[in-house]
Amino acid sequence: MREVAIIGIGQTKVGEHWEKSLRQLAAEAIRVAMHDAGIERADALYVGNALSGEIAHQEHLGALVADFAGLKGIEAVKVEAGGASGAAALRVGYLAVASGLNDVVVVCGVGKMTDRIEAMRTAALALTLDGDYEAAHGLSLAAVWALIMRRYMHEYGVKHEDFAPFTMNAHSNAMGNPYAMFRRPISAEAFARAPMIADPIGLLDMAPLADGAAAVVLCPARQGREFTDKAVEIVASAAATDAVALHDREDPLFLRAAHLSAQRAYQLAGVKAEEIDIFELHDESTIAAALSLEACGFAERGQGVRLAQEGKIALNGRIPISTMGGLKARGNPVGATGLYQVVEVVQQLRGEAGVNQVKGARLGMAQSLGGSGATAITHILAA
Numbered sequence: 552m553r554e555v556a557i558i559g560i561g562q563t564k565v566g567e568h569w570e571k572s573l574r575q576l577a578a579e580a581i582r583v584a585m586h587d588a589g590i591e592r593a594d595a596l597y598v599g600n601a602l603s604g605e606i607a608h609q610e611h612l613g614a615l616v617a618d619f620a621g622l623k624g625i626e627a628v629k630v631e632a633g634g635a636s637g638a639a640a641l642r643v644g645y646l647a648v649a650s651g652l653n654d655v656v657v658v659c660g661v662g663k664m665t666d667r668i669e670a671m672r673t674a675a676l677a678l679t680l681d682g683d684y685e686a687a688h689g690l691s692l693a694a695v696w697a698l699i700m701r702r703y704m705h706e707y708g709v710k711h712e713d714f715a716p717f718t719m720n721a722h723s724n725a726m727g728n729p730y731a732m733f734r735r736p737i738s739a740e741a742f743a744r745a746p747m748i749a750d751p752i753g754l755l756d757m758a759p760l761a762d763g764a765a766a767v768v769l770c771p772a773r774q775g776r777e778f779t780d781k782a783v784e785i786v787a788s789a790a791a792t793d794a795v796a797l798h799d800r801e802d803p804l805f806l807r808a809a810h811l812s813a814q815r816a817y818q819l820a821g822v823k824a825e826e827i828d829i830f831e832l833h834d835e836s837t838i839a840a841a842l843s844l845e846a847c848g849f850a851e852r853g854q855g856v857r858l859a860q861e862g863k864i865a866l867n868g869r870i871p872i873s874t875m876g877g878l879k880a881r882g883n884p885v886g887a888t889g890l891y892q893v894v895e896v897v898q899q900l901r902g903e904a905g906v907n908q909v910k911g912a913r914l915g916m917a918q919s920l921g922g923s924g925a926t927a928i929t930h931i932l933a934a
Contacts, residue, residue: 552649556775556782557932559588559768560894565732565882567665568762573600573607577661578620580764584657588768589778594653596620596627599640599660600886603629605675607663616659626653633679633921634835636660637889638928641767645788645930648769656769660891662884664760672760676885679922681796693757693836695797695923697749700838703804704751707853711751714837715742716859718755718879721834724866725876727906732761732882756837761882765890767897783897786822787931789815795925806839808927809846809918816916816929817848824848827931828912829899830870831892833920834877843918844870847929871909874899889919893930900934 561583563576571579577598585591596617604610613627632639637660644658664672673693677686680695703709718737725731737755745753775782791811794800800807817823824847832847834840841855849870850858863869875881875895878888896915898904918929 553651554772555645555648555769555785556772557767557785557897558770558775558778558782559584559590560766560897561587562730562765562891562894563763564730565761565763565884568663573603573609573661573663574615574619576663576762576764577616577659580661580766581620581657581659584766584768590655590768593622593625593655593657593768595625595644595647596622596657596659597640597644598627598629599637599658599889600629600662601631601633601636602675602678602885603663605678606667606672616661622657632926632928634833634885635889635919635921635926635928636886637765637891638917638919638930639790639889641889641893641930642788642790642928644769645785648771654770657766658769658890659764659766660887660889661764662886662888663762664885665762684796684798691749692923693752694749696836696838697752698797699803699923700751703838703841706804709856711753712739712743713856713860714756714841715739717834717837717840718742720859720864721873721877721879724874724907725880728875728881731876731880732759733880752836758835758878758883761884763882763884763887763891765887765894767890767893781901783900784933785930786933787816787819787929789819790926790928791815793925795922797923804842805852806842806846806924806927808924809843809920812927812929813847813918816931820931822914822931827870827914827916829874829896829909829915830872831874831877831896831915831917832872833918834873834879835883835920839920839924840872847918866907866909874904874907874909889917889928892917892919893932896932900932
């Protein structure tokens with residue numbers, strides 16, 4: 552297997568892009584990434600997306616995006632894994648280059664989530680749950696996270712307001728990210744006053760659905776310096792799964808897939824959790840952030856919230872998370888989220904994160920979750 556590097560990155564601003572179609576967003580991010588890499592053609596294109604059929608009434612994204620991005624003729628397919636779709640597409644692209652099948656690969660994550668009313672989007676997101684035993688009985692994705700949070704609060708004596716630092720940290724960091732959707736601070740008081748979505752999940756616990764696209768260009772690491780002096784190596788790519796339905800899991804308060812994929816990534820990279828400088832986790836909800844920190848070895852069981860309360864997730868903390876706003880404040884274009892996370896890690900490792908730069912960052916990790924954690928895909932990148 553060959554070592555693989557990221558030689559180009561691109562992203563669009565996250566928001567409500569009423570004037571742009573799904574294909575336009577994807578093509579914009581791809582063109583920026585290809586320009587950044589200094590390439591005009593590629594061997595293959597992998598597009599990460601979830602729910603385009605339901606929300607945008609468009610499938611067959613591989614060929615569609617390839618054509619619109621000026622790459623017609625190459626291999627191009629869509630990859631789907633719920634909220635982990637972007638990360639899944641990156642893993643496919645990574646394997647294509649690592650195996651020697653392709654030399655230059657473009658990976659794009661794209662999501663267009665705002666073209667339908669809230670009820671339709673909620674119903675679409677429920678498709679990432681168990682259709683027979685969760686969605687069919689009216690459970691939404693937010694409701695599943697609410698069940699998990701309520702049990703977490705009961706087991707560990709945590710209050711809802713204790714989760715506020717996750718939201719406050721994300722919004723504080725988003726203020727320095729020109730691509731973020733919500734570039735304004737959130738106070739603990741505003742967090743406490745936010746209306747409930749699914750008790751105890753409030754409006755400011757959940758990441759907002761949005762539109763956007765992000766892309767990267769991959770090539771063999773030994774050739775990376777031929778294209779750019781800013782190549783960032785993917786030193787680990789790992790995926791794992793758990794039961795889709797919450798009630799089928801051995802422990803609903805432990806993200807087993809996140810744990811397994813992180814442990815596999817650590818082993819592949821030859822590192823330990825304490826060596827990671829930044830962690831772009833899947834903060835779709837504040838409880839997901841806490842559980843991810845615990846599953847990946849940054850906090851003991853029941854202590855993920857305390858890590859946030861003590862400021863250890865801040866840019867100058869022990870394990871900075873959501874360094875450019877995360878899903879919560881950058882916005883969550885679902886299928887594109889995994890690529891936004893990776894682009895942001897690359898920015899940090901290149902030293903291009905501006906006022907959000909984590910000093911001395913050399914090793915970064917990005918992890919995406921599908922559904923309520925049934926899929927977890929972890930990538931570790933090194934400068």
